[in-house]
Amino acid sequence: MESLGLDLSKIPIDFLLNILNIVLLFVIVRSLAYKPIRKFMDARTARVAAEAAKAEEKAAEAQKVKAEYEEKLQNCEAETQAHRQAARREAEAEADAIRAEAHAEAQSILDDARARAKQEHDETLGTMQRDVVDLAFGISEKLLGHSITDADTKKMADRLFDESLSGGKAS
């Protein structure tokens, strides 16, 4: 050194040493502490972001599945509704048919009964007519004291009946 004519103690060696110190410290701290921590934090941030994206994706998928389910459910309901409607219609038709049949039967029974009643009525009326005629004959014979001829009888009975019927109707 002395051969170069350089006196090292005259150079502000402290500045150089200090700057070297600072640069060395910077390199050490950066490579051993700062960068790893930064990398770790960045990796964690990226991982969290990826996981959040994945979760979002899954949520979207779930949403989709849910929509599908809902649609299916809707379809099912509609189908059920249709089924029910059809069943009800069928049942109603059947009920209508049964009701109509019953109605018809009832009508026929009623008609039957009415016809029979009428017949009975007519029969009874005939019998009663005959009885009444006989009775009238008896009475009039008793009153007249003789038997009545058939011709007379017929005429009288007819007149009586006509009168009684018309009188009964008038009253």
Next chain:
Amino acid sequence: MTPFAAALALLPALGAGIMMGFATSKAVDATARQPEASGKINSILLLGLALAESTAIYSFVIALILAVK
């Protein structure tokens, strides 16, 4: 004479101290008016205080240089 000169060189510290107090009082005012901006006010205040303090520090260094050697 040198100690006297050193003491005289410390006079700027007076102005720096008073003005730092002023700056702080203004900062307190601003923080009271806008508490949500306190972070920003704080950093500006510290910057200003550092710059104002440099006057006092220069005077201190000069006084030291005078007094020590």
Next chain:
Amino acid sequence: MDTLTGIKLAASAVVFVVFLVLWCKKRHDTLSEPDPKKAKKKRRLPFFGMVISAWFFVACVVNLVTGGPKGISLELEMFSPRVQLGPLSVARTTLTAYVLLGVIAVLCILFRLIAYPKFKDEPKGLQNLLEAAVEFVDKFVHDNAGDLSPVLPAYMFSVAVLLIGCAASELFGQRPPTSDVEFTLSLALCTFYLLNYYGVRKKGLFGRVKSLASPSPMIMPMRILSDVAAPVSLACRLFGNMLGGMIVMDLLKNSLGGYAVGLTSLAGLYFNLFHPLIQTYIFIILSLTFIREATE
């Protein structure tokens, strides 16, 4: 050992024993107290008496060993003493800084080998602290100087580590490197280099020169002067603050002598912890502001 010292020692020892007995009695009395806070409150007075008398006793012993307070006097040197290393004459603070570098390097290697592989997704303890620090520095640099390069936050982080380490070196009885103007000027020169580097990279050499002569070419010498003043002001600020803190602490220690046991640590909370942290913050924020000014 004169009689006064003997009396002091004996008196403090006796007082200590008395308070110890009192404390033990109170402790025995309050053993059945259901509320532990209340029991502690009752023991407070004898406890403080014990601490103070013990402090006084230790202070007397230290005074006896070291020869008592030196009075308000201070042998101060602006520049740290020099050490001859072969052909080089090196300041002691430079050597302290290199020791600091070695300690930080060892800590970094230990961290990389032991603590880093144990990092988990949920931060806890040391990891939480380091992550918060890195995050804070990143955000701080980004807010104050923009996105210049990923190297800048790392540099500021290492500067913060260095300055805090310097403050810690004072706790080990060394003159902190930051109280040496050469060290702070080296730091400021690094900032000066960075601001010129980023200024030239962002605007080109011609743009940088043009921005120096921005209102008119007449003002250019003033602009250059103010640019050169930036590192000087940075260096002087850090140096003055740290030296001031060191002087106050030394004065306290010298004037109190043995009585400084325990008291200096209270003052050190401000002068060795809070003050260097604030100065680190200011150094970094000013560096970033200068760099932003150069790149805008």
